[in-house]
Amino acid sequence: MSRKEDFIQDITAGYNCKGESITLGGAILDGEALTDAHVKIPLKTLNRHGLIAGATGTGKTKTIQVFSEQLSNFGIPVLMMDIKGDFSGIAKDGEEKPFITERHAKINIHYTTASFPVELLTLSEQNGVRLRATISEFGPVLFSRILNLNDTQAGVVSVIFKYCDDNKMPLLDLKDIKKVINYITEEGKDEIEEHYGKISTSTTGTILRKIIELEQQGADLFFGEMSFDVEDLMRIDENGKGYVNILRLTDIQDKPKLFSTFMLSLLAEIYQQMPEKGDAEQPELIIFIDEAHLIFNEASKTLLEQIETIVKLIRSKGVGIYFITQNPMDIPSGVLAQLGLKIQHALRAFTANDRKAIKQTADNYPTSDYYKTDEILTSLGIGEALVTALNEKGVPTPLAATMMRAPMSRMDILTESEIQEINNKSKLVKKYSELIDRESAYEMLNKKIAVVEEEINEQEQKQESQKQQNQGPSTASVVGKSVLKVLTSATFIRGAFGVLTKMFKK
Known part of the structure; x- marks a missing residue:
């Protein structure tokens, strides 16, 4: 041929x-x-x-x-x-x-x-x-990998997801997770340390910066x-x-x-x-x-x-x-x-x-x-x-x-x-086409902070009127921690590891 x-x-x-x-x-x-x-x-x-x-x-x-x-x-x-x-x-x-x-x-x-x-x-x-897509659907594993976090930072992200699960706080968009990060390093620092361990502010700061970098590329339109x-x-x-x-x-x-x-x-x-x-x-x-x-x-x-x-x-x-x-x-x-x-x-x-x-x-x-x-x-x-x-x-x-x-x-x-x-x-x-913005972690934490602040203000007013001096911790501090502990008693298990859990088990 x-x-x-x-x-x-x-x-x-x-x-x-x-x-x-x-x-x-x-x-x-x-x-x-x-x-x-x-x-x-x-x-x-x-x-x-x-x-x-x-x-x-x-x-x-x-x-x-x-x-x-x-x-x-x-x-x-x-x-x-x-x-x-x-x-x-x-x-x-x-x-x-x-x-x-x-x-x-x-x-x-x-x-x-x-x-x-x-x-x-x-x-x-x-x-x-x-x-x-929502932040919750990503789960802590995939979300951490997208942000290119190290093991320590990824561990903190897992704590954030667990905290939100335990307290029935949906993580839907970037403003939700940014709010939670601010909360656990400021108003909720004692609460987080008591139930989940101590978290470094330098670590949460790094995570927040990486989220802002993602946000600047238009991710705020994607998450939700x-x-x-x-x-x-x-x-x-x-x-x-x-x-x-x-x-x-x-x-x-x-x-x-x-x-x-x-x-x-x-x-x-x-x-x-x-x-x-x-x-x-x-x-x-x-x-x-x-x-x-x-x-x-x-x-x-x-x-x-x-x-x-x-x-x-x-x-x-x-x-x-x-x-x-x-x-x-x-x-x-x-x-x-x-x-x-x-x-x-x-x-x-x-x-x-x-x-x-x-x-x-x-x-x-x-x-x-x-x-x-x-x-x-x-x-x-x-x-x-x-x-x-x-x-x-x-x-x-x-x-x-x-x-x-x-x-x-x-x-x-x-x-x-x-x-x-x-x-x-x-x-x-x-x-x-409809953008849904239901109550999620952002709104729930704002309400939580407002309730605690109101309770603390009431106690401070009582203290001022009674002109009493406490030898131990202030009544305001005790009440504040008590309110936070009650608010965090509810549990909600969604599965903290998101859409990749099954795959990683294989």
Whole structure:
């Protein structure tokens, strides 16, 4: 057989799928797209996570769009972290243009236009479904890791959560936990020391500063009620298509701590709530994380270990996570090693460092009898990519330079009026639009302090009128402590370790 025939046979065998699959495009050999060598990814392996990488302008977003469209057609919901804001066109029909017709003729894949059900989500003040979570839902373990606290500081956070549990004080937003920190270092210092041990003011001061840093990145908009229910990510429309949930993040690129906070809380919540799926025929949910370096660049070692752990465990729940970035080197090696699918668009070699990075990138891909990987990485055209995946048996597929198929939906963003139209029809926008501020730790502590102050003032007035001198502690002090002790006698056990308890026990 000829070299071309050998290549077609290898690709056909390597990417053969007996079950349902996603077709990415047609394989390329020596610059020619082949009509009978399609690159397909089995649905049953998509929970093994993946990477979509490449330089700016090489077609990463369109690849994600193609991926999401086919997932939706199979009834698989998608969550897309849209940092650049260029993904929303998936809600509208595409338009067949001459270059699309030509491309699809080369790879022998029928082209049709289509639109897909979309929900627009937001962490900030942008229009869309508001995503929130309460401090209590995070629990002391995850909250401490987000703040990058040491063991001593994390222990104090656990005491704060325990104190609030014991006294039926919900921790809903940042003003709640800031109020509790101020209280245990001032008015409630004696009470805390008596029941929970002595707490250093320097430790609480450090915790408070870290909370303020998080608050300055917009976390005050994220923490609160009502909390977002992850089940609302799993919706299927009346036509059987999975919803494409687009989280609009264009205004938080300079707030990586808020982004990583949300991602960790979401993944932990999904892990806790979703049942084990085992060896399912298709995933329950696929998550695309654009500009993934924003999560990893400022993450502490502890936070990176937590991300790696969640990525490893969450696939058993039928959830696949796909990281999108310019260079695979942006992803920590521990996470990169867990990614079953890799789609690598072109890289540019402008400097010596670029050339070094390209050689390192090439080493992450299987060797090939048909390509010099480091060379082809710089010669791929727009909408072309190197692909390697896992077949239905979990075995890596041959490396295939691929001409990607074009999206069926619009390859452009929605207009403001189109965004408003989607939001006006959304049931979730209505569900999560109301900001609830029920009585919580902030209000309850203010009342508690006011009651004690009133009692102390009354006793001081009595002392003044009677002009009595006490040899031991003042009556005001004794009454104040007594009132505080009575107020703290109620118990309330919510589970002080939050959404990660079950995971850490495993």
